[in-house]
Amino acid sequence: MTDYFAPTGGLPPQTQLMTGRAVFTDAYAFIPRGVFSDIVTSFLPGWDKTRLWIIARPMTGFSETFSQYVMEVAPGGGASAPENDPSVQSVLFFTQGSATLTLQGQTHTLTAGSYAYIPAGSDWSLHNMGTQNACFHWIRKIWEPAPGIEKPTPLILNDHDIAPTPMPDTNGAWATTRFVDPNDLRHDMHVTVVTFQPGGVIPFEETHVMEHGLYVLEGKAVYKLNQDWVEVEGGDFMWLRAFCPQACYAAGPGPFRYLLYKDVNRHANLRGPLNPR
Template sequence: MASEPAPYYYAPRGGLPGQRDLTTDRAVFTEAYAVLPRRTMTDIVTSYLPFWEDTRLWVIARPLSGFAETFSQYIVEVSPRGGSDKPELDPAAEGVVFLVEGDLTVTIEGEKHELAPGGYAFVPPGTTWAVRNTGDRAARFHWIRKAYQRVEGIEVPEAFVTNERDIEPIPMPDTDGAWTTTRFVDTSDIRHDMHVNIVNFQPGGAIPFPETHVMEHGLYVLEGKAVYLLNNDWVEVQEGDFMWLRAFCPQACYAGGPGPFRYLLYKDVNRHAALSRSFV
């Protein structure tokens, strides 16, 4: 039996549009949602971090008035032998690393894990960890960070490392497999206060109603194209685009084909709504 083909993941390369290119694009920033098309991820909008060597990144979400409230998300590009032995400076931050290109060694509490594309690592708050590009080409990965909301009597979840290819996608009810979700964390595991999953649509698959719910969303399109409903607007999106959705922003989509439409999805879950700054 032939093995299944490896999943495809889009990763930005940087560069700069030519002087003859039109400025017009699909970039939009509203009070309910934002769209950062892949064309916006150029060399001149990269950032750098303390204690990271031979590394640059695109910051595509950060806590900000009128923007993301619960998370930050980076696309990190690490050159060969680059990385960090002190990647996270915030002891309250949990994180997910999702590798889309290259090879990466993630060391968590002294234990080394070799990640290939599709590799996923969850890092709890207060964990000692390190990241190093062990390959001969650039490694590119998503790094999603959130301030973990501790609850008395609930343990902090442990670190784990896996790969998308080792997880069977779960079909959504009554969709005949046209809409599935690759879940890296059990939805009933109340220890986790964020989920970072992969949502998969076959060509023609759809979210057939305007989802409107409490979770803030970050969606990075890994593969394919679709028409996405964001609040009152239908927006064309393609692989490499990032969408941010405020809580309760209506959303739906139609996958355009000719191949699958897939995105990496962040959402905050399993916690009370904070009623004051003293309640976290």
């Protein structure tokens, strides 16, 4: 059974050295798990007994397509109207605990490994009826209509039920768990789980238009971000702007897995963030 990392909050002792691994550049940001302290949590209107870490948000000149939250909902907490923007689609990915999702009148129990795709404009709610904190990632993106393309339908899936797709010529050392068919053009974002077996690599510097959020679910590796090799482990987050070179070498004794966001299947926006469609 996969053991997904979820932050616990807290505050380092006064005796701890303040120098850490956090980095913010004009090409990428690296937020190590030690940054997830109580004093950097946020709260949202309409959410009861809930705190969150906002680890990505649109920023002009950096990444502009998505936001990503690490949510922690205490027992009895949740929201009856989580989303206040009808143009926003969401993906929820659970790492700990459980919660009840009501989506378009249907009720679902989400547990560790659960993936929920929530189309823009959906009527949904989420409540933690259990006895431990429910922890999950909430990724939000404005859905971009396209001629002849219908809005996607809801999806409720689980990482444990989907066989990873090996990358060609890797003998399974590098594989991707896909929750959405890559040929389904209704979707303008993909959220997947990428798995490297020990010794697996990205054998070239990927340099592409897609923006990325990469949250390490388990294991450790060294990851190339622009010109820097960075040691990463479960609970770390990497945030890459478009065309930031990247590569990876899985250096740990067990699998290295991360939750990956990328924007796909639409024209590049020529008007820029100040002049949207």
